[in-house]
Amino acid sequence: MTERIDTASPADDAVNGHDSFVRRHVGTGADAQQHMLAELGLKDLDELLRAAVPGTILLDSDAAGALPTGISESAALEELRALADRNTVRRSLIGMGYYGTHTPAVIQRNVLENPAWYTAYTPYQPEISQGRLEALLTFQTMVCDLTGMAVSNASTLDESTSAAEALMLARRQARRKAPVFLVDADTLPSTKEVLAGRAAGLGIELREVDFRTEGMPDVDCFGVLVQYPGASGRVWDPSAVIAAAKESGAVTVVSADLLALTMLRSPGAMGADVTVGTTQRFGIPFGFGGPHAGFVAVRAGLERQLPGRLVGISKDADGDPAFRLSLQTREQHIRREKATSSITTAQVLLAVMAAMYAVYHGPDGLTRIGRQVADRTATLAAHLRASGFELLDDAVFDTLEVRVTGRAAEIADAFAQAGFLLHTPDADTVHLSLDETVTEEDLSSIAAAFAPFAPKPGEELSPVSAGESWGGLVRDTPFLQHPVFSSFHSETAMMRYLRRLADKDFALDRGMIPLGSCTMKLNAATEMAGITWPAFNGPHPFAPAEDVAGSLDLIEQLERWLIELTGYDTVSLQPNAGSQGEYAGLAAIRAYHASRGESGRDVCLVPSSAHGTNAASAVNAGLRVVVVDSDAHGNIDLDDLKQKIKDHGDELAAIMITYPSTHGVYEEEVRTVCELVHDAGGQVYVDGANLNALLEVARPGEFGGDVSHLNLHKTFCIPHGGGGPGVGPVAAKAHLAPFLPGHPMIQRPEHPLAGADGVVHGGAPVSQAPYGSASILPITWTYIRLMGAEGLRHATASAVLAANYVSYRLRDVFPTLYTGESGYVAHECILDLRPFTARTGITVDDVAKRLIDYGFHAPTMSFPVAGTLMVEPTESEDLMELDRFCDAMEMIAKEAEDVLAGAWPADDNPLVNAPHTARSVTLDEWAHPYSRQIAAYPGVQASKDAENSRDGSRLHTSEAMRIQSKYWPPVRRIEQAWGDRNLTAVWPRED
Known part of the structure; x- marks a missing residue:
């Protein structure tokens, strides 16, 4: 019989079985999550979701869905192989x-x-x-x-x-x-x-x-x-x-x-x-x-x-x-x-x-x-x-x-x-x-x-x-x-x-990359297996339909699953980047308005907190950008939104919102925002960059969205690959379906349409190939097939738990800038360093570079608010890594206090000199007022002191392993402006 584990999470084989992929994907196990929840004063993940997510959009945990039940890794690969064999x-x-x-x-x-x-x-x-x-x-x-x-x-x-x-x-x-x-x-x-x-x-x-x-x-x-x-x-x-x-x-x-x-x-x-x-x-x-x-x-x-x-x-x-x-x-x-x-x-x-x-x-x-x-x-x-x-x-x-x-x-x-x-x-x-x-x-x-x-x-x-x-x-x-x-x-x-x-590089194989808005989560080996199979990477994009029957069925299944997860009616997998998905969705909105004789609708409202790609995509789609202010709590300012809608009247084409917001919270009034725009004749574009906080918890197509792009390289486990590849499918309601990207060489013109037999996407292509970056779609197919609906909800809740735990642990040194009405964040939190910087002189850049010495990639810097760090730990990191990050941030704060107290000069301390290379700490001469150990192995003594005060044998072992696997940056802090003034963008030519 499959082993069952007592947990505050859903306690069944789909999540906790010994061969369940879910428990391998989610880094925090039952005991760790119970500890984290207790720190937050909560009893289980459902209570956290009810507290953080507005009740107006929260899905019931037992809501029936169309996704298949999650299966084991071996079973998923067997199903995937059966699809490949049909090519x-x-x-x-x-x-x-x-x-x-x-x-x-x-x-x-x-x-x-x-x-x-x-x-x-x-x-x-x-x-x-x-x-x-x-x-x-x-x-x-x-x-x-x-x-x-x-x-x-x-x-x-x-x-x-x-x-x-x-x-x-x-x-x-x-x-x-x-x-x-x-x-x-x-x-x-x-x-x-x-x-x-x-x-x-x-x-x-x-x-x-x-x-x-x-x-x-x-x-x-x-x-x-x-x-x-x-x-x-x-x-x-x-x-x-x-x-x-x-x-x-x-x-x-x-x-x-x-x-x-x-x-x-x-x-x-x-x-x-x-x-x-x-x-x-x-x-x-x-x-x-x-x-x-x-x-x-x-x-x-x-x-x-x-x-x-x-x-x-x-x-x-x-x-x-x-x-x-x-x-x-x-x-x-x-x-x-x-x-x-x-x-x-x-x-x-x-x-x-x-x-x-x-x-x-x-x-x-x-x-x-x-x-x-x-x-x-x-x-x-x-x-x-x-x-x-x-x-x-x-x-x-x-x-x-x-x-x-x-x-x-x-x-x-x-x-x-x-x-x-x-x-x-x-x-x-x-x-x-x-x-x-x-x-x-x-x-x-x-x-x-x-x-x-x-x-x-x-x-x-x-x-x-x-x-x-x-x-x-x-x-x-x-x-x-x-x-x-x-x-x-x-x-x-x-x-x-x-x-x-x-x-020379720091990737997820070394440690956590806690980048807000970027969802750097596990890219499991099982998910990656199919991309090198000749059956998937061998076909020409214009191969006849009979040659790619397996790939077409995989694509159709994936479209249906994404329809179910988002609450929309149809999906195009053609956009081969998130930016292309944004563009495709906005182009569909423009075409829809034109089909109704309203081509004068060309104003796109973009909240001040939105992803910068939103404004750029709107311009590429031929829209005029009008910025909507945020209120003191980081939410869309409803009064300003109403005024901008009134100002632009029949010119309003759409609003682009990110949900949860770029400020890291589930905004309570998201349905109101959607209703105000719809009442004015506009369409609602929901940026899917933060979908990792929504899967099986809320559906943008149900709370008011007309169209969204999804980042398969974020929420759905396609790796970032150093800055690409990406896939940015666009999901939409039925009235926009005819305007989604089509392609003259597409092998299967009809796409699934919720509640109907199918629909042809008739918009202009946004990619050279009919299905965009099709060879990496098996990654996302495998992820969803492994997780199932229950596993995806557990992953979403676990991601929200991790972000709230980090926010709680760092509240005294780096308070979270924005929270929801209940005091909780979504899947990421913005740490406000501005008071810290004003008091100590240590900047966001200094903290980011010092984190390298501690063995971390920095969080997202100064976006969406200058002078802050946006942290997204994801569901895949374990408690040891979360604590190690929080420990590092607390020790960096202590180092800044030492600078303020005069222990080190403001212009010569381990923060402003970070990061430290192996060469810099092994030179014969060391002229700095802090030790080489502090430079290269920061916090080691502090960690040992902390371990001696509690039962820290496990942590001590972890610290020893970290020292043994020290990541050494290959260069010191880089002068940014010099490289722009003296642009050299190719290897120097040899005479």
Whole structure:
């Protein structure tokens, strides 16, 4: 019989059984939770929820739901495997922006499958992110070298959304302000679709031009986009078009293939202002669409217009080089509606993999791969011509379009029988793209599949060298000349390099990352298992529905579960970041109003406490931002809300609220807020960033929300991956369903709709692939399947308990700024350091950096209130770690008191000098007024004294283990401003 454990939590096998995943996911067990509840004066988790959550939205604990009961890890993997077995992975020649590639095993094993890489957070604390930042600088250098541009960002979501970011950049930068953007007729179809959606909300007119045949037209426009090579495969010289466009004052954007640029002249050499693209074919599997790392790179002078994140080289307190995010760092929280983009649009983990692919192969290896692809494509092209086929283009890199009048479907069927997938643009054309995975044997098989349809059969394959038809476009400039690209080509060297980088960083595999609003919780190994299964990461995103039946069923199940959890009617999983989900939801609201003849509704109310991404997303959706004040308790000021609604009347489109609020509380009047906006004709957008405090406790679709985005990389256990991947599904009520993102290549157009058979999402795509980053959806599917409804409610309650426990423990040194009416917080708390700073002179920055010495990642700094720390411990941390964090904060407060008392000078103490590196505390000379032990092992003596005063054998053992596993930051505190004044965003060029 399954063991049962007495607990204040629900005491049944679903939560407490010996093989229950719930008790492995939730870090605080029954005894620990009883202790924490007693500290708070509560008897059980249900009493806590009743106290913290408004009764107007709280779900009954025994409310029946549609979620399946949670199961064991082995059973969940068995079900997942059954879904995977329903997929058929055939060799894809579809191309269209996605290509086969070999992921080096050393990279898969040591990056993708390594929690040191995939559980890390965005590198906002640079001193403990040097490994990731170094890898991202390598990524930027790789992109800049190949594209010929001066500066690249540290990744975007995919090629199509990168083009949309470039569209926005061009509009901001161009001297000509006519709202016209010219798009190459030979651009990837998915990019055209994404651009059209983005342009529609901003009043931009897109015009297609066949630049190769027509040249640059005499049109008043602010920008042009050229695809190079074209979607059809053609290679042509766009230099004249680029020159003419720039002469007219337009910004020129080239969407380029990085592997092709190992062989072809770079866009920078042709004068382009901006280059966009994807690094997918640098070792990242198809993944049924993602995640993959895109990029936006710009010429010198456009650095401050660059969207996303940018890594630069600065220096630390000792004057040594150190990496940090530059220029745009967290700008969405600073500039809000004036931000150039939301910097959450990144794919760091995939960017690291692509960069390491370039490091592993080096310039010679990449050139060999590019030449092999080009030569085999040229060989096949020559064979097909000799066999009597008509090819639409003579100059190509990896893609052929073959005229097969009326026989395209027949040929595609023949290829399918041979195990290959083709793209058929129409009944008369077959489109096929070769890649690094195509061997000589594959080439023979492809030729054999064409043979029955050849006008002149019997021709043999004969090797042909590519480049003869490229003319002056053959690349003659070197790339990847920095030593990082020539030093790690053996597996031993590569393995050790990746280990050295990982050792520089602090991720969840080392300790708690208590970041408010970011939900850094357990990413369980069982949840991660499916992402490397070929059945899930092998299909092309445009594979036929019959090949991906298992993935489609998984997606449909996941959509239904999210509908149940949120109280909405339908869900789109397409947005591949939270920012994209925000944008998609707001775009749906705009389209809904327009469908009712109310296109004048363009005002979006955004509370002053809201996530900065909200304002940036609203602007990207073509809305005007109006800020609503907060009251003294941190809630939305109802009087100000009523006044703003009155001021804007028929212009009101929506309000964006975060619930629980960004101030960390369940606002009592959330239903009132929703009713006021609805009565005025507006829609309610509920930001799902804090959904970890709501699952099976309250449903935004039931308390007034019309649409929400959900962060699967927060609440639903997809890892943050150092700042991406993410998935940001958008959930909505039925009236908005027709306006959610659609896609022309979607395999299953109908989506589940609560209370109905289904619905087609008809809005413009927000992602290059129909289902966005589909290969990581098995993580969330597995999490929900493991937990079940009861387990999810237990996790939510446990997260709320952890936050309230931290708030209670630190109340005397760092009081919580905002609480609910009952005195409790939600899943996070804002610690008010402002009085502490005013009295002691020790700042939020000092506390954050000193926490590194104690072995912690800092909480969220100065957001949403300057001078505060926002702490979210999540449900996954155990009591020992929670107490260790609270102990550290209390000892830091004591250190500040010592500074105030004169024990240490205000300008030379362990707080202002933090963090301390191993090198700094082992120098022969130590000139500081505090000891090396205090610098490197803070609080050790205090911990021992505390342990001697109580039965602390367990804590003493823990403290000894902590000392043995000390995390040493690789650099001292970094000078932020110096790195912006002296921007260096690539590895220094070697002369």
